[in-house]
Amino acid sequence: MESVPLWESANRLRLDPRGRLFVGGLFITAVILTRTRPALIAESLLLALGIFGFGRGKVRRSSLHLIWPMVSAVFAISFLAFGLEAATDLSIRLVNLFAASALFFQTLAPEELAGALRSLKVPDPLIFILMTALRYVPLLGRTLRNIYDAQTARGIDVRLRLTNTPRLLALLVPLLVQAFMLAENLAMAMESRGFSREAKGRPRLGPISSRDILFVALGIAAFIGFLFWERRGP
Amino acid sequence: MIHLKNAAYRYPSRQGTAPWALDHIDLNVHQGEYVVIFGPSGSGKSTLTFVLNGLVPHFFGGEFFGEALVCNHAVPETPPAVLSEQVAVVLQNTDAYLFCATVEAELLFGLERSPIPAHQYDQRIQEILAFLDIEHLRHRAPHELSGGEKHLAAVASALCLKPHIMILDEPFAHLDAPNRSRLRQALAAVNRAGTTVIVAEHLVDDFLLDVDRCLVMEKGRVRFDGTPRQTLPHLMEVGLVPQYPQPPGEQAPLGQESLLKVSEVSFYREGRPVLDRVSFTLRAGESVAVTGPNGSGKTTLVKILGGLLKPHEGCALWNGRDIHKIPPPMRVRHVGVSFQNPNDQFFKVQVEDEIWAGPKILGKKGLPADREWIEHICNLFGVRPLKEHSPYRLSEGEKKRVALASVLAMKPQVLVLDEPTAGQDGRFRRELAELLLCLSKDLGIAVVVVTHDKDFARAVCARRLLLDKGRLVEDRAMVPSAEEV
Numbered sequence: 001m002e003s004v005p006l007w008e009s010a011n012r013l014r015l016d017p018r019g020r021l022f023v024g025g026l027f028i029t030a031v032i033l034t035r036t037r038p039a040l041i042a043e044s045l046l047l048a049l050g051i052f053g054f055g056r057g058k059v060r061r062s063s064l065h066l067i068w069p070m071v072s073a074v075f076a077i078s079f080l081a082f083g084l085e086a087a088t089d090l091s092i093r094l095v096n097l098f099a100a101s102a103l104f105f106q107t108l109a110p111e112e113l114a115g116a117l118r119s120l121k122v123p124d125p126l127i128f129i130l131m132t133a134l135r136y137v138p139l140l141g142r143t144l145r146n147i148y149d150a151q152t153a154r155g156i157d158v159r160l161r162l163t164n165t166p167r168l169l170a171l172l173v174p175l176l177v178q179a180f181m182l183a184e185n186l187a188m189a190m191e192s193r194g195f196s197r198e199a200k201g202r203p204r205l206g207p208i209s210s211r212d213i214l215f216v217a218l219g220i221a222a223f224i225g226f227l228f229w230e231r232r233g234p
Numbered sequence: 235m236i237h238l239k240n241a242a243y244r245y246p247s248r249q250g251t252a253p254w255a256l257d258h259i260d261l262n263v264h265q266g267e268y269v270v271i272f273g274p275s276g277s278g279k280s281t282l283t284f285v286l287n288g289l290v291p292h293f294f295g296g297e298f299f300g301e302a303l304v305c306n307h308a309v310p311e312t313p314p315a316v317l318s319e320q321v322a323v324v325l326q327n328t329d330a331y332l333f334c335a336t337v338e339a340e341l342l343f344g345l346e347r348s349p350i351p352a353h354q355y356d357q358r359i360q361e362i363l364a365f366l367d368i369e370h371l372r373h374r375a376p377h378e379l380s381g382g383e384k385h386l387a388a389v390a391s392a393l394c395l396k397p398h399i400m401i402l403d404e405p406f407a408h409l410d411a412p413n414r415s416r417l418r419q420a421l422a423a424v425n426r427a428g429t430t431v432i433v434a435e436h437l438v439d440d441f442l443l444d445v446d447r448c449l450v451m452e453k454g455r456v457r458f459d460g461t462p463r464q465t466l467p468h469l470m471e472v473g474l475v476p477q478y479p480q481p482p483g484e485q486a487p488l489g490q491e492s493l494l495k496v497s498e499v500s501f502y503r504e505g506r507p508v509l510d511r512v513s514f515t516l517r518a519g520e521s522v523a524v525t526g527p528n529g530s531g532k533t534t535l536v537k538i539l540g541g542l543l544k545p546h547e548g549c550a551l552w553n554g555r556d557i558h559k560i561p562p563p564m565r566v567r568h569v570g571v572s573f574q575n576p577n578d579q580f581f582k583v584q585v586e587d588e589i590w591a592g593p594k595i596l597g598k599k600g601l602p603a604d605r606e607w608i609e610h611i612c613n614l615f616g617v618r619p620l621k622e623h624s625p626y627r628l629s630e631g632e633k634k635r636v637a638l639a640s641v642l643a644m645k646p647q648v649l650v651l652d653e654p655t656a657g658q659d660g661r662f663r664r665e666l667a668e669l670l671l672c673l674s675k676d677l678g679i680a681v682v683v684v685t686h687d688k689d690f691a692r693a694v695c696a697r698r699l700l701l702d703k704g705r706l707v708e709d710r711a712m713v714p715s716a717e718e719v
Contacts, residue, residue, distance in 0.1 A: 109335065109336075110335035111334075111335050111336060111339050114335075131333075131334070131335065132333055134335070135333055135334070135335060135377070136333075138377060139329055139377055143578075146573065146575065146578050147578045147579075149537065149540075149542050149571075149573065149578075150571075150573045150575075150578035150579050151578075151579065151581075152540075152542060152562045153540045153542060153566065153570065153571035153572070153573065153641070154566060154570060154571075154572075154579060154591075154592050154640055154641045154644065155562060155563045155565075155566035155567075155570075155592035155595060155596065155644045156562075156563075156591060156592060156595060157561070157562045157563055157595065159562070167595075169581055170581045170591070171581075172581075173580070173581035174577060174578055174579065174580055174581055177577065177580070177626060178577055178578075181577070182327075182329070182330055185325065185327045185329075185330030185331075186330045186333060187293075188289060188293060188325060188330070189325055189327075189330050189331040189333060190333070191289060191292075191293050191314045191315070192287055192289060192314055192318060192323045192325065193318060193331075193343065193344060193347075193391070194314075194315045194318040194319070194344065194347045194348075195315070195347075196313070196315045197315050197318075197347040198347070199346040199347055200346060200347070200352075
């Protein structure tokens with residue numbers, strides 16, 4: 001069956017991008033404010049349900065694999081510094097934060113996110129920087145994969161092992177150089193396509209409907225309810 | 235429409251005076267003309283296109299002399315943003331050119347910055363996409379498109395402002411034959427609609443039949459300006475039409491035992507077969523071309539041969555041992571792979587260190603480098619004079635030679651090359667053909683070339699494997715004729 005991007009499912013429900021942006025922001029704030037382990041685990045279960053439930057919605061579960069090295073490092077350092085309990089809580093919180101962000105970005109098409117931010121009066125250059133980052137991070141990810149293959153194929157062992165740490169330069173240097181080359185080409189393209197001219201006649205978002213207000217109200221209620229439940233204890 | 239008189243330009247340089255990138259050239263282009271600017275790497279053709287949309291001198295800086303009028307605007311006084319309303323440029327790197335989230339957003343980007351009223355945007359987008367027959371790409375993300383589709387999307391975003399002049403920098407060089415043909419038709423249609431089309435290119439192909447006029451550049455000068463019929467001798471003189479060595483009609487005696495055995499290999503992506511029960515063997519000194527359309531599984535096969543991917547079914551064996559199970563530094567002593575982009579390899583300050591990077595790692599594992607062999611490879615590939623240069627500051631052809639030499643420094647018995655001629659000019663293609671023939675005939679290295687370049691494949695290889703939709707549909711001797719590769 002053909003997979004459908006998650007934001008298209010959201011569009012079918014006719015939810016305004018501003019509402020989705022707001023509720024997504026609330027969810028991430030809830031993850032940051034969570035203090036107790038049962039609440040962290042409850043969040044993890046909710047997020048897992050969201051990510052696996054939207055399996056056909058093209059949530060890129062594979063991209064979450066990239067977080068494990070960082071989570072392992074945070075666990076190891078906090079275990080040495082603060083002990084097992086703190087390390088466990090910090091690691092779960094970090095995983096939840098990544099998962100919530102991944103889910104959030106999958107519910108908004110980049111252009112919708114730009115439209116929502118523009119209606120919130122965020123300056124255009126900042127929006128462009130965010131959009132460009134969203135556009136080019138996957139490209140740099142692919143470049144890194146190509147570099148890994150090219151180095152391995154010529155005998156430079158860059159597998160993720162402690163003994164190979166000094167050789168990580170063989171990945172980082174080409175990546176950095178190609179990122180700079182891409183940035184220069186991007187600047188040339190922007191200049192040639194008239195980026196410095198002011199954008200006019202930008203299509204506006206429609207009015208916020210009662211459905212959106214209800215959606216946002218439910219989001220706020222869930223946010224307050226969750227924090228209240230967490231502070232009082234399960 | 236375009237008038238250059240005694241136009242000269244040099245890029246800014248930290249080390250004294252840079253050479254002329256454009257050396258006092260005169261050029262007049264009239265409305266509705268279709269002009270191709272040919273020239274080898276570094277001849278100044280891209281710089282000339284940058285003058286026409288104001289990137290030179292406004293974006294790059296440097297020194298500009300002479301007269302340059304484009305659509306009645308004096309280029310030195312008119313910034314690219316103003317010129318972009320009448321002059322659309324499609325740059326070589328479409329990944330950088332297409333920076334929005336969808337094809338529709340790419341078109342909107344230009345429209346939002348034009349005087350066109352907002353209520354006409356949708357109609358204009360529909361018109362342009364229908365004109366190029368890419369309506370189905372409207373909501374697709376640019377990074378998901380094929381190379382040809384990216385170029386068509388870039389042409390659409392350039393056309394949406396209905397420019398008087400459309401300029402494309404090397405649009406054909408990185409495309410396979412079907413995509414080249416698609417883009418060729420689109421550009422011919424754009425030109426028929428009255429737009430002046432200017433293409434800077436080093437690949438000589440069928441699109442020449444559509445063109446009104448050809449310029450051949452060399453060392454910043456226009457050395458020929460005339461009709462396509464008169465162009466061929468000039469293209470040969472500047473090395474754009476490669477004069478390949480005699481094809482290997484009679485293969486040198488091959489080793490008796492197979493070096494590499496691929497047996498019933500299948501590989502799946504998202505449940506779909508990318509390779510479907512592919513089998514063949516490779517012997518020492520053999521030279522094999524792997525061909526097939528985009529998406530036929532060629533690059534996946536390259537990665538399996540290099541041990542970078544493990545086949546889901548079947549096996550790729552080196553002397554009876556699974557290639558992917560051999561540790562990377564040891565594996566390269568058997569099979570070395572050189573990918574398309576040499577910049578993926580470079581991480582050292584000097585070319586010499588780059589070439590020695592792999593052998594030094596082997597040395598630490600108790601396998602001393604063969605200094606004589608490495609010296610021989612450096613001489614063969616002409617990288618000795620470059621050994622103290624930074625690999626990033628070399629020309630594209632030199633980079634490719636250094637990248638190949640650094641793979642060969644590990645003394646592999648099989649060399650696999652993925653699209654080695656993509657984006658390279660004719661002179662480099664001829665040199666590379668000679669080098670590969672030398673490797674297979676004189677040094678007994680088996681060479682596998684994955685390529686869309688039929689002439690190059692004929693010049694270098696004695697055997698052809700044709701992949702189609704992941705299946706090996708043909709495995710036979712290369713016939714030196716006009717057959718399609």
